[in-house]
Amino acid sequence: MKGKKKYQPWLYSSPAMILIGIIIVFPILYTGFISLTNMNLFHWLDYRVIGLENFKRALFKVDSGFLKALLTTLLWTAVNMALQLVLSYFIALGLNAPGLKLRRLYKTLLMFPWAMPAYVSILLWRVGMFNTEFGLFNKCLSALGLSKVNFLSENIPAFLSCMILNLWMALPFMIMMIDGALQSIDKCYYESAKLDGAGFWKQNLHITIPFIKPIMAPAVIMTTFTTFKQFDIFYLLTMQKGAYTGATIQTIITYAHQNAFVSNNYGLSSAVSIIIFGIIIALSLFTNRGVKETGEMALRKKGGAYDKA
Amino acid sequence: MTKHKVRKAVGYSVLNLVFLCLCFLGLIPILYALSLSLSSGGGALSSGITFLPSNPTLDNFKAIITEEPFLIWLKNSFILSLGTMVIAMGVSVEAAYAFSRFRFPGRGGVLKLLLLLNAFPQILSMFALFRLFKELGLLNRHLGLILIYAGSMCIFGIWNMKGYFDTIPLEIEEASKIDGAGNLKLLAAVILPLARPAIIVTSVMILIFVWNEYLFATTFMLSEGSYSLAGGLYQLQTGDYGRSWSMFSAAAILVSIPILIIFFFIQKYMVSGLTSGGVKG
Numbered sequence: 001m002k003g004k005k006k007y008q009p010w011l012y013s014s015p016a017m018i019l020i021g022i023i024i025v026f027p028i029l030y031t032g033f034i035s036l037t038n039m040n041l042f043h044w045l046d047y048r049v050i051g052l053e054n055f056k057r058a059l060f061k062v063d064s065g066f067l068k069a070l071l072t073t074l075l076w077t078a079v080n081m082a083l084q085l086v087l088s089y090f091i092a093l094g095l096n097a098p099g100l101k102l103r104r105l106y107k108t109l110l111m112f113p114w115a116m117p118a119y120v121s122i123l124l125w126r127v128g129m130f131n132t133e134f135g136l137f138n139k140c141l142s143a144l145g146l147s148k149v150n151f152l153s154e155n156i157p158a159f160l161s162c163m164i165l166n167l168w169m170a171l172p173f174m175i176m177m178i179d180g181a182l183q184s185i186d187k188c189y190y191e192s193a194k195l196d197g198a199g200f201w202k203q204n205l206h207i208t209i210p211f212i213k214p215i216m217a218p219a220v221i222m223t224t225f226t227t228f229k230q231f232d233i234f235y236l237l238t239m240q241k242g243a244y245t246g247a248t249i250q251t252i253i254t255y256a257h258q259n260a261f262v263s264n265n266y267g268l269s270s271a272v273s274i275i276i277f278g279i280i281i282a283l284s285l286f287t288n289r290g291v292k293e294t295g296e297m298a299l300r301k302k303g304g305a306y307d308k309a
Numbered sequence: 310m311t312k313h314k315v316r317k318a319v320g321y322s323v324l325n326l327v328f329l330c331l332c333f334l335g336l337i338p339i340l341y342a343l344s345l346s347l348s349s350g351g352g353a354l355s356s357g358i359t360f361l362p363s364n365p366t367l368d369n370f371k372a373i374i375t376e377e378p379f380l381i382w383l384k385n386s387f388i389l390s391l392g393t394m395v396i397a398m399g400v401s402v403e404a405a406y407a408f409s410r411f412r413f414p415g416r417g418g419v420l421k422l423l424l425l426l427n428a429f430p431q432i433l434s435m436f437a438l439f440r441l442f443k444e445l446g447l448l449n450r451h452l453g454l455i456l457i458y459a460g461s462m463c464i465f466g467i468w469n470m471k472g473y474f475d476t477i478p479l480e481i482e483e484a485s486k487i488d489g490a491g492n493l494k495l496l497a498a499v500i501l502p503l504a505r506p507a508i509i510v511t512s513v514m515i516l517i518f519v520w521n522e523y524l525f526a527t528t529f530m531l532s533e534g535s536y537s538l539a540g541g542l543y544q545l546q547t548g549d550y551g552r553s554w555s556m557f558s559a560a561a562i563l564v565s566i567p568i569l570i571i572f573f574f575i576q577k578y579m580v581s582g583l584t585s586g587g588v589k590g
Contacts, residue, residue, distance in 0.1 A: 009407040012403040013419075015400040015403065015404070017404070023456060024426050024429075027434035028426075030437040030441065034436070095328075097324055119521065119523040119543070120561045121338070123543070124558070124561055125338055127554055128345070129341075136337070136338075172335075229430045232524075256433055261528070
């Protein structure tokens, strides 16, 4: 009886474990193996193990592009997170103004970009907003008598375009989270602050922000990870199969994807993947305290859809 | 009317105006797509900016359904979603139950490992999976994609349902155990009905995930007949613009509507789940 009990949980979880083993764990290990070989299109079957060559190439050869991609990714994450936090903080504050009657309507309308399937949103923006011929931005420009701009053909405008799109897609989530956090603050703090003569900024600085900080921490960590891993926007906006727009921005993830599926440089791509795995593990351990909740929430957010890529 | 009151009223009018503008700005891409999908053929090419097509027509919707293999894509998406849901839920319910109810060596470790695995962007091991599936002959087949989706959503399922199982009091189980129910019977007869809300939300999220996934769908499905909605839309949009752009808008709206409905339906569970998770920490 005792022996049977011991195996029971494993028996129950074995189908799931086997599936995860085949679909998640094995490919990661296999990626690790490929990273040590010179596998590419010409060496599809007769590849050989070349040790850490690929890692050296990615990390120490500046022209491999990986370091540049890493810098781009860090810049992307920092700028996006800063903008997202500031903007959604003020929007959420506005939503919580006590006399705002149409609050529910605004909330619902603001949620739409979050609810749309991500790839549909991105493709809609690509052709509906940024396109040179039919895009709304360019229609506005030409209506004002200005010349049309090809938003996605050069790096800096393309980066900004990606950023605007990312803000459009990610703000609703942040607004919801901050809104939820704001509602958990007891109103009496503000009343006594007002009696003490604290103004708007003082109240925010000394009451609101310290209060929502611990509640927001997991959400912010999670969103930072999501932003760091963002692939869909760059890929669909500027570099779909056979539809390059001219911009050459690479984040580390698009860099790994490009090397695997476009330049067929499987070894290098796998090495880059392993390095990114390492970075993510390090970051996860670094934010250890938040990992449990963060992970749990990352899982819940849109069923991981926004997060998955 | 005091000066203070007037100032307050003005303040709120400004705030309302700001929010109306924000909502409108946020909805522009969607409204624009909607208007294009309703406009007749050359709408996208005309230079005017308007959100109200001059003579609205459903031609684009008709065209996308009759001229393009939209219904086949829809069918494929249904097969993928349902298949994934059945497999992912089928394996993760028992696992979630085991992790919630039994205390056994390795439990905490496995749970942490699962979270860590979930933090990995799966796209990074996509090539390894691609090669593996090529060897196994699973490329271009629904089964292959279903296995990938189920494998990646399985972790989500386990964690999500484990959390809910944890909240079901043990006493209920003990009572039925005394009545002689075995573990599996207990799971089927007692736990599952109690956990129905969690099961529904988890299943719906898996459905949404599959419905929204495009990268694996376009990489692993290579023939037109096996495209899912994502693959099809992707194809439509890379094709010739102009005419096909208004058709693409129509298709995009058709694809989004069920998701929008579901999203707003389960939103309150999602938000409460998210915020309560945050407060707990």
